[in-house]
Amino acid sequence: MLLEKNVGGPPVVLAVEGVRKKIGRKWIIDNVTFDVKEGEIFGFLGPNGAGKTTTIRMLVDLIRPTEGTITVCGYNVNKHPEQALQFVGSIVENPEVYTYLTGWENLQHFARMQPGVDKARIAEVVDIVRLDQRIHDKVSTYSLGMRQRLGIAQALLGRPRLLILDEPTNGLDPKGIKELREFVRKLAGEGMAVFVSSHLLSEIQLLCDRVAIISRGKVLAVGGVNDLVARNSPYVLWELEPHSQAEALLGMHHGISVLPPDEVTLDDAVTAGMGPNSIVTVMEETLIPEVVSLMVGAGVTVRAVHKINPTLEQLFLKLTEGETID
Amino acid sequence: MINLLPLIRNECLKIIKKKRFYVILLILVVLVPMFTYAQMRISERSRDKFNSDWRLEIQQQITDNQNSLSSDRIPEEWKTYRRIFVQQLQYYLDHNVNPNEPSGVTFTREFLDNSVNLFIPLLIMAVASDLVSGERTTGTIKMLLTRPVRRWKVLLSKLVALLMFVSLIVLSVVIISYLISGLVFGYKGFNVPVFTGFQISGDTVDMSTVHAVPQWKYLLMQGGLIWFVSVVVALLAFMVSVLVRSTAASIVVMMAALIAGTILSNMASAWTTAKYLFMVNLGLTGYLAGTPAPIEGMTLTFSMAVLAVWGLISIIISFAVFTKRDILN
Numbered sequence: 001m002l003l004e005k006n007v008g009g010p011p012v013v014l015a016v017e018g019v020r021k022k023i024g025r026k027w028i029i030d031n032v033t034f035d036v037k038e039g040e041i042f043g044f045l046g047p048n049g050a051g052k053t054t055t056i057r058m059l060v061d062l063i064r065p066t067e068g069t070i071t072v073c074g075y076n077v078n079k080h081p082e083q084a085l086q087f088v089g090s091i092v093e094n095p096e097v098y099t100y101l102t103g104w105e106n107l108q109h110f111a112r113m114q115p116g117v118d119k120a121r122i123a124e125v126v127d128i129v130r131l132d133q134r135i136h137d138k139v140s141t142y143s144l145g146m147r148q149r150l151g152i153a154q155a156l157l158g159r160p161r162l163l164i165l166d167e168p169t170n171g172l173d174p175k176g177i178k179e180l181r182e183f184v185r186k187l188a189g190e191g192m193a194v195f196v197s198s199h200l201l202s203e204i205q206l207l208c209d210r211v212a213i214i215s216r217g218k219v220l221a222v223g224g225v226n227d228l229v230a231r232n233s234p235y236v237l238w239e240l241e242p243h244s245q246a247e248a249l250l251g252m253h254h255g256i257s258v259l260p261p262d263e264v265t266l267d268d269a270v271t272a273g274m275g276p277n278s279i280v281t282v283m284e285e286t287l288i289p290e291v292v293s294l295m296v297g298a299g300v301t302v303r304a305v306h307k308i309n310p311t312l313e314q315l316f317l318k319l320t321e322g323e324t325i326d
Numbered sequence: 327m328i329n330l331l332p333l334i335r336n337e338c339l340k341i342i343k344k345k346r347f348y349v350i351l352l353i354l355v356v357l358v359p360m361f362t363y364a365q366m367r368i369s370e371r372s373r374d375k376f377n378s379d380w381r382l383e384i385q386q387q388i389t390d391n392q393n394s395l396s397s398d399r400i401p402e403e404w405k406t407y408r409r410i411f412v413q414q415l416q417y418y419l420d421h422n423v424n425p426n427e428p429s430g431v432t433f434t435r436e437f438l439d440n441s442v443n444l445f446i447p448l449l450i451m452a453v454a455s456d457l458v459s460g461e462r463t464t465g466t467i468k469m470l471l472t473r474p475v476r477r478w479k480v481l482l483s484k485l486v487a488l489l490m491f492v493s494l495i496v497l498s499v500v501i502i503s504y505l506i507s508g509l510v511f512g513y514k515g516f517n518v519p520v521f522t523g524f525q526i527s528g529d530t531v532d533m534s535t536v537h538a539v540p541q542w543k544y545l546l547m548q549g550g551l552i553w554f555v556s557v558v559v560a561l562l563a564f565m566v567s568v569l570v571r572s573t574a575a576s577i578v579v580m581m582a583a584l585i586a587g588t589i590l591s592n593m594a595s596a597w598t599t600a601k602y603l604f605m606v607n608l609g610l611t612g613y614l615a616g617t618p619a620p621i622e623g624m625t626l627t628f629s630m631a632v633l634a635v636w637g638l639i640s641i642i643i644s645f646a647v648f649t650k651r652d653i654l655n
Binding site: 023054057060061062063064081082083084085086088090092093094096097098099100101105109110112113114115154158 | 332333335336339340343344345464465466468469470471472473474475476477650652653654
């Protein structure tokens, strides 16, 4: 497992240390450790059923860990929930609010449950999520996107230092997703730590600074999104003719390794566009022009060259050894 | 930290906005006129039959019951019940007091006697059964428990709100049945004497402790006992709603227990340990009226003690489970 050291830098808002959870006889969560720092957008990535939601529920004291500690701003969440949770705003799974109350009444309801939230603050968060037009309507008349925004308003009420969003893009249209992304960046820019879980790799890659990858209750890797991606050399796909001669030439070239087809850990969406005889190589992209002229010089026809940018998807498949993401 | 008052306000607001209390009032406003009408027909019939002479009517009731005592086809328990009934009627007759003096107050008194076992507990359940399970069904429990408030405070605020609504429901039952039946029977009758204090041993009634109380005082005593029963039923329903995730399941569990109680009351006189079950002890007002208890050995103090123990255990279980449990979904 990859763990980076926290040397100086911004203060840690959320610290999760060696957390394990046993339900029945099964360890649902097996050793989860990571830190989230101030002003950082932290991604929590894993397929469905990997333990993301269980972990999030432990972060907000809905579930007690069997072992390990969770600390928010120095307070143990399970021992001092009253202190720790006042720094946390969260949406666990769907933004579930009272549908028989209006948006405003919902916010008032949650405002009464935390110190220092007055009417002006409620109006402020309504403004932030731009619900002011409909805030006095019953929530049962809201669209999913509006409920999502009300959920975020509710999470922001207490001016949290840590915002936890569980699969926040679920049910949002592309425009809503884009807005959400900008919104989360803005919050992080103001110093809030944001914890976002997702099963969508692209989402995390677009949004987050750092990421923890979880599968089957275990954190497989923690690190900067770019660092993790950089650990993977880029793939270059070649469509060359004649095939065997080209393969031999590539294999002989310094700095290029040809992957046998069964070792290729590429997403199907990428490989679908490949001809049946493509050769998958791992190489630096700076070598491409040199190799192309070499091929041409040797009389090999170059039909296509695809450079595939390294993605978390690749990394994920590598880490989980092919467990499907759905 | 957060104190309890705003939390209780939240819970009351939710009960009101969910329109549960309105539904209860609606049920009362629809059903009480039906009972009033039925009662009106009964008194009309007896008026025709006995020329408005209540003494004749009571005498007839006594004779009817005495005649049935000689029949072999009637089980022994029923005979005991009737012997006691005859002695009480005779007592009213001897003291020249009409036990069924038609008035809004008398109707209310009888209505309370009849509704304490099942009807009022059902109304209580309408509020109590989804107090916690409702939040779990809709998932709002996650929002509620991720605020910086201790879980026991959340649960306590719900409990306090529940007790307030229980009191309100009992009060509404009394007021609505008085107001509606008064339209037909008149609003007088607060000072009519009612006899209480019948000591039943076997099939004889000890009259030495019997005394008359004005009907308003009797109604007050009834109200107190019904409130006590309602609180215990509310605590039990509350516990079930903590234990069970769905509101439907929570209602079914409580309904089954209550209905089992009425069935057991009618047949369990031989099974004496059944008297420790809460559901056969709900008829507290019967002790005031001098109705024989369903099972030998039950007294007002005994029943109240049994109910109190059940209520207390419910509170302990509710809090123990709610504060410890993982909210998995």
